[in-house]
Amino acid sequence: MGALSYRIDMKDIRFVLFDQFDIDADLKAITKYAEFDIDTYNSMLDEAEKMATQVLAPINGPGDRQGCSLDKAGNVTTPDGFKEAWAALAEGGWLAVNAEPELGGLGLPASINMAIVEMFSGAATAFQMYPGLTVAAARVVAKFGPEGKNTEVATKMFAGQWAGTMCLTEANAGSSVGDNRCKATPVDGQPGTYHLVGEKIFISGGDNDFTENIIHLVLARTPGAPNGTKGLSLFLVPKYNFDGSLNIGERNGAFVVGIEHKMGINGSATCTLALGADKPCNGYLLGKEFDGMALMFHMMNEARIGVGVQGVSLSASAYQYALAYAKDRVQGTSIANFKDADAPRVTINQHPDVRRMLMTIKCQTEAMRSFMIRLGHQLDVAEHTDDKKKAEDYMAEVELLVPVLKSHCSDLSFELAATALQVLGGFGYIGEYPVEQVVRDAKITSVYEGTNGIQAMDLLGRKLRMKGGALFMTWMQNSQKLCGKAAESGFEKEAEAINKSIQSVGGAAMHLGGLGMQGRLDGAMLQAVPFQRMLGTVQLAIESLHQAMVAKKLIDGGRDDEHLRGKLLNLKFYVANILPQAVALGKAVQSGDDSCLDPALFN
Numbered sequence: 001m002g003a004l005s006y007r008i009d010m011k012d013i014r015f016v017l018f019d020q021f022d023i024d025a026d027l028k029a030i031t032k033y034a035e036f037d038i039d040t041y042n043s044m045l046d047e048a049e050k051m052a053t054q055v056l057a058p059i060n061g062p063g064d065r066q067g068c069s070l071d072k073a074g075n076v077t078t079p080d081g082f083k084e085a086w087a088a089l090a091e092g093g094w095l096a097v098n099a100e101p102e103l104g105g106l107g108l109p110a111s112i113n114m115a116i117v118e119m120f121s122g123a124a125t126a127f128q129m130y131p132g133l134t135v136a137a138a139r140v141v142a143k144f145g146p147e148g149k150n151t152e153v154a155t156k157m158f159a160g161q162w163a164g165t166m167c168l169t170e171a172n173a174g175s176s177v178g179d180n181r182c183k184a185t186p187v188d189g190q191p192g193t194y195h196l197v198g199e200k201i202f203i204s205g206g207d208n209d210f211t212e213n214i215i216h217l218v219l220a221r222t223p224g225a226p227n228g229t230k231g232l233s234l235f236l237v238p239k240y241n242f243d244g245s246l247n248i249g250e251r252n253g254a255f256v257v258g259i260e261h262k263m264g265i266n267g268s269a270t271c272t273l274a275l276g277a278d279k280p281c282n283g284y285l286l287g288k289e290f291d292g293m294a295l296m297f298h299m300m301n302e303a304r305i306g307v308g309v310q311g312v313s314l315s316a317s318a319y320q321y322a323l324a325y326a327k328d329r330v331q332g333t334s335i336a337n338f339k340d341a342d343a344p345r346v347t348i349n350q351h352p353d354v355r356r357m358l359m360t361i362k363c364q365t366e367a368m369r370s371f372m373i374r375l376g377h378q379l380d381v382a383e384h385t386d387d388k389k390k391a392e393d394y395m396a397e398v399e400l401l402v403p404v405l406k407s408h409c410s411d412l413s414f415e416l417a418a419t420a421l422q423v424l425g426g427f428g429y430i431g432e433y434p435v436e437q438v439v440r441d442a443k444i445t446s447v448y449e450g451t452n453g454i455q456a457m458d459l460l461g462r463k464l465r466m467k468g469g470a471l472f473m474t475w476m477q478n479s480q481k482l483c484g485k486a487a488e489s490g491f492e493k494e495a496e497a498i499n500k501s502i503q504s505v506g507g508a509a510m511h512l513g514g515l516g517m518q519g520r521l522d523g524a525m526l527q528a529v530p531f532q533r534m535l536g537t538v539q540l541a542i543e544s545l546h547q548a549m550v551a552k553k554l555i556d557g558g559r560d561d562e563h564l565r566g567k568l569l570n571l572k573f574y575v576a577n578i579l580p581q582a583v584a585l586g587k588a589v590q591s592g593d594d595s596c597l598d599p600a601l602f603n
């Protein structure tokens with residue numbers, strides 16, 4: 001067996017962007033994107049593929065083995081090659097693909113950016129954490145940074161000269177962000193300037209050795225602030241102080257005092273950051289006092305979508321590795337010849353069980369990619385169209401589905417990477433092949449950016465109830481409308497099964513809402529994760545259906561190839577083998593069982 005190299009399914013990426021969502025035609029009608037055309041998009045995708053395969057993929061395995069280190073002065077050294085990869089990324093303008101032109105960006109649509117980030121993150125997940133967080137922080141800085149520390153600072157970040165982080169977590173405040181204790185005391189005579197004291201843990205990219213400066217966005221509590229999330233404010237805390245012309249000055253009092261040794265994403269420095277311990281730590285208020293959570297939500301929303309994209313990218317790379325291995329690995333005879341010891345040996349992609357595993361990964365990965373680009377495209381349109389009704393509809397769907405994208409794609413990435421490992425057998429488990437790293441790298445995605453349990457509570461407790469349940473009702477109606485169209489275009493059986501599953505989601509939501517109305521919140525929240533999983537499973541069925549409809553139309557129009565026929569097979573497989581999980585989950589959600597809440601347990 002040769003080594004497995006990182007491959008990207010460019011055909012599928014282009015299919016989703018240009019055939020399924022026809023983003024080119026749709027965005028032409030929007031002034032902001034009118035000047036772009038399909039050639040521009042395609043050349044960006046081609047260049048991104050080169051960057052991912054030639055620059056990023058080679059540092060992934062070595063970066064995992066080497067990890068990050070910390071010196072006594074609190075400086076992090078990232079793995080060999082990260083500095084050069086960052087320089088290439090910055091020089092190529094890859095951090096600013098989707099940034100506004102006035103901030104040095106190209107102003108390309110989010111959907112194209114997502115496709116690019118999928119390629120980069122699949123190539124080197126740990127590395128991609130640094131630009132991912134920098135870009136998300138830069139957008140908040142540009143919008144809410146104080147005078148002189150907004151546009152200019154964000155421009156530096158989008159240019160890759162400065163990096164960014166997101167600092168919420170403290171030892172006693174993980175999921176419970178409102179328990180943050182970090183203190184921010186106003187500095188006399190300097191309005192908007194504070195001295196911060198406290199400790200943040202698990203800060204991704206808390207330090208690096210490739211940017212001149214780092215902008216930490218830190219949640220902290222001002223004197224007399226109310227308890228809980230309402231009392232939190234957000235501060236811009238630089239690694240190095242800087243003057244009005246952005247010249248770097250003295251070291252600020254934010255130092256890394258430890259880095260974690262982790263299961264995966266070892267090239268990403270996960271840092272403990274001490275603020276104001278040895279010297280004053282300057283922080284500058286973003287927005288207004290107590291706006292902290294609202295502003296952080298801007299970043300978290302982008303970061304949650306980003307984790308969904310990570311889930312897609314990890315599943316996609318795991319699939320490509322498993323497929324390449326299965327086409328090459330020879331083992332056993334075909335089932336037809338199993339009694340004949342002299343029969344020719346076959347590659348394992350001939351074995352039904354291996355084909356089942358490959359299809360399980362393929363159909364869900366492609367459906368997730370469709371889900372991701374759907375939300376990216378809806379965001380592009382919603383944020384820039386003049387059509388208010390369309391903007392509202394699209395935004396409603398994005399609002400509802402962001403926790404599902406984050407949680408379902410991240411959960412699946414770990415499961416599908418584990419299935420890919422299984423395809424490789426024992427060779428999947430050893431470090432010589434890249435799949436075991438994908439499994440380890442994937443696990444964190446269900447934990448950070450709000451654990452998937454917290455996402456489920458957000459979905460059930462907040463998103464479902466938004467606008468009196470209108471977001472959810474619109475989702476149901478739109479999804480059922482698609483099933484109606486599918487039934488008329490030759491997919492009666494599949495459309496009927498999916499339609500039923502949509503109704504089951506509706507029934508489960510009603511049931512849980514009923515428990516809530518009776519004050520049985522424990523019983524409702526007990527089913528938040530199964531409900532989220534159910535909705536995610538149905539959403540991916542909808543994506544498969546949509547893709548099959550598009551593929552069939554193209555085939556009927558004379559464009560026939562294996563990729564398009566694969567979409568028809570994806571739908572059949574998904575409906576027969578994956579969708580029944582949603583039906584089973586629906587039964588569990590509505591079972592009324594709350595045995596695990598019995599006080600006799602877990603004491």
Ligand SMILES: Cc1cc2nc3c(=O)[nH]c(=O)nc-3n(C[C@H](O)[C@H](O)[C@H](O)COP(=O)(O)OP(=O)(O)OC[C@H]3O[C@@H](n4cnc5c(N)ncnc54)[C@H](O)[C@@H]3O)c2cc1C
Nearest residue numbers: 166167168169174175202203204270448449450451453454
């Ligand atoms: C590698 C890595 C990188 C990270 N990067 C960052 C970063 O850049 N910035 C940052 O601020 N943080 C970061 N984090 C922190 C991450 O976001 C937290 O670990 C996560 O939010 C969970 O918090 P916790 O670890 O304290 O777990 P806990 O909050 O203690 O949760 C433990 C378990 O209890 C469940 N739970 C907790 N509360 C509830 C509840 N009310 N209802 C139901 N279930 C609940 C959780 O779902 C989870 O299963 C990172 C963490 C890691 C490991």
